[in-house]
Each structure stands twice: as C-alpha cells, then as structure tokens.
Amino acid sequence: MIEDDYLYKKGGVAGFGSRLKAIFGSGKFWTRSLAVIVLIAVIYYPAGMALVHRIDDNPDFVGNYKGGSHAVNTAAGLIDREVNQNRWTANDPFFLPSSALDNMPNFQTGIVYALSRFAIELSDQIGRTRGSSQVDPDLDDAAGLLKFRGDKWVFDPSVSLLPGVTSEQQYRQAIRSLESYNARLLNGEAVFERRADNLQETLNRFANDLGSASALIDDKVENPSIFDRTADDVFYATKGRLYAYSLILRDLGTDFEQIINERQIAPAWAEMIGSLQAAAALDPMVVVNGSADGIVFPNHLAGLGFYLLRARTQMREISSILQR
Numbered sequence: 001m002i003e004d005d006y007l008y009k010k011g012g013v014a015g016f017g018s019r020l021k022a023i024f025g026s027g028k029f030w031t032r033s034l035a036v037i038v039l040i041a042v043i044y045y046p047a048g049m050a051l052v053h054r055i056d057d058n059p060d061f062v063g064n065y066k067g068g069s070h071a072v073n074t075a076a077g078l079i080d081r082e083v084n085q086n087r088w089t090a091n092d093p094f095f096l097p098s099s100a101l102d103n104m105p106n107f108q109t110g111i112v113y114a115l116s117r118f119a120i121e122l123s124d125q126i127g128r129t130r131g132s133s134q135v136d137p138d139l140d141d142a143a144g145l146l147k148f149r150g151d152k153w154v155f156d157p158s159v160s161l162l163p164g165v166t167s168e169q170q171y172r173q174a175i176r177s178l179e180s181y182n183a184r185l186l187n188g189e190a191v192f193e194r195r196a197d198n199l200q201e202t203l204n205r206f207a208n209d210l211g212s213a214s215a216l217i218d219d220k221v222e223n224p225s226i227f228d229r230t231a232d233d234v235f236y237a238t239k240g241r242l243y244a245y246s247l248i249l250r251d252l253g254t255d256f257e258q259i260i261n262e263r264q265i266a267p268a269w270a271e272m273i274g275s276l277q278a279a280a281a282l283d284p285m286v287v288v289n290g291s292a293d294g295i296v297f298p299n300h301l302a303g304l305g306f307y308l309l310r311a312r313t314q315m316r317e318i319s320s321i322l323q324r
Contacts, residue, residue: 045097046097047097048096049097049098049101051097052087052089052097052098052104053098053101053103053104054086054104055103055104055107055236055239055283056081056082056086057239057283059246059247059277061074061077061078061081061247062074062077062251063075063077063078064077066186067182067185068181068182068183068185068186068192069182069185069192069251070251070252070255071248071249071251071255072122072178072182074250075115075118075119076174076175076178078111078115078244079112079146079171079172079175079178080175082108082111082112083168083171083172086108088108088167088171089101089104089105089108090150090151090167091153091166093153093155102232102236103236105151106232106233106235106236106240107236107237107239108150108240109150109151109237109240110236110237110238110239110240110241110243110244111240111241111243112146112150112171113237113240113241113244114209114242114243114244114245114248115244116143116146116147117205118244119139119142119146119174120143121201121205122136122139122143123135123136123139123140123142123143125201125202126192126193126198126202127181127190127192127193128193129191129193130193133191136181136191138177138178138181138184138190139178139181141174141177142177142178142181145170145171145173145174145177146174148165148167148170148171150167152164152166152167153166153167154166192255194255194258194259195259196259197322199256200319200322200323202252203315203316203318203322204315204316204319206245206249206315207312207315207316207319210241210242210309210315211312213238213241213242213308214309214312216234216238217238217302217305217308218305220301221289221301221302221305224289224290224291224294225289226288226290226297228289231300231301232286234301235284235287235300236287238279238304238308239279239282239304242276242280242307242311243276243280245276245311246276246277246279246280249269249272249273250273253273259322263322265321265322268314268318268321269318271314272311272314272315272318275307275310275311276307276311278307279308279311282303282304284300287300287301288300289301
C-alpha cells in the first residue's frame, strides 16, 4: 500500500523517532526556544503591564448623575469606572500581563473596600427610617456584593473545577443595585434619611475604618526597610481607600448640605475633604519604607499616614459638633 510504502521509504517509526531526536537534540532548537521565552518576558509582559496600568485618582470624578443621592451615584460610577472602563486587574490569571501588576490591583481593591463600608452604612442607617424599618433590598444586595473578594477569577480550583462567579460579575450587580435604589429614591419609593445622627454615625464608622488602616501603616513605619516588598501594597490599598472616601464624603456633603449649613461645619467639612484628597494625590515613583527621618530613602507610608490621621481627626471633630 502507498501508506506502507511511505513508512518504509522514510524509515517507519524508527525514522520518525530519529527526526524528533534530531529536532530536540539540536542546539539551534533550544536557542530559538529560549529566544522566544526571553521575547515574551521582555516584551509581552512589560508592554502589556504598561498598557493596562492606571492609578486613576482624579479628585473631580463624578458619575452620570440622574437624580437621587449624589454619593450613591458616585459610588456606582466609581465601580463602573474601575471594572468596565479601566479594567479590573486584581483577579487576572497568570497568562495575562496585568497579572504581574500589584499597585493597580491594590488601589482598586482599596476603592471597593471603602465603597463596601459606605454600602453597609446606607443599608444600616441612611437608607432606613430611624433604623427601625425594613432594610432596603437594593442596598442590602449592594452591601453583600461589594464584600466579595476582588481576586476571584472564573476558575478557582480551591473551590471547584467548574466555572464560578467572578469578582467583576458581583461588582456589576452591585452597580445595578445602587442604580436601582437611586432610581426608586428619585421616584419617592426609597428612603434617604438626611439626619444629623445618620451623618454623625457614618463619619464615626469611616473614622474607625481609617483607624484600622493607620494600624497597618504604623506597623510598617515601626519596621522600616528599603527592601520591604509589601510596602507598596499597603500604600496603594490605603490610597485607594482614602480616594474613595474623599469622593463619597464630598458628595455626602451635597446630600446633607442643609444639615452641614445649619451646624455651620462647611469649612471643617472642606478641610476634611482636602486632607483626604491630599493623601489620594500622593504618587511616588517607587514606594519606599525608609526611616521616618530619611533623606535619601524617605518613608512614603509615613507621609500617607499623616494625611490619614489628620482626616480622621477632622472626622471626629465634625462628628462631635453634629452630636451637640
């Protein structure tokens, strides 16, 4: 047969094996393979990282306001920006260049963490009548969805070999829940209690959260090292948290404008927002966890911590005024 004749002329199975040996035993093959690997490492990952990387700390960001609460609108818009426009990177798999990023993922998860705290305050306090009425279903959903871990990809072998729910899917649903709440609020079908005690309690909760963030920074500052590989993780996660709070509190100032004017705390409110924005604006080329009084190797975490503590103190002062 022709097929048998072909195998006979080419040496059959033995001939095929010899050809494989010639290919894989050739130094030229391994040289080319190494060149391809180096090309991927030198071009694919760095170029891809540079294209995706973006720390979007625009202090003037606003969502597409259509009515309802300004702060809720900004929260939904901020999630949309990070998930759908800038690309969510915290759960990217190893074969994507963005998986090698760490500053952007930490910044994004810091943002979502702050927004999850805000969603909890909405469902527990602001979105209920005197805290005794039924929890708003949209706010309750949003609060739960934003607690979802940001590093969950479609496949998670530690849980199941089958495709699962990704972080982006949960966060997109949170956007829909927040937008649904705001639409119902505009139509008079939802509650947004603009009371001084609600604003005070929200500030207290945010201040407590900043206290936990300052503890992480304090631990780093007390153990300085210019070779600290996690200092930038703490820096950008905290920066993202402070950035989100600066936007949410800025717009809560609009939502609670009457209360703020009645209590004559508008200047103090503006100073608090300024401290948060100053923290969010810090953008060192390389985050260094040097000594607190270092000149050549400064401590960028200490600088971030200064603005954080100043904003926290201002929150406490405003809260004290609201309590009177």
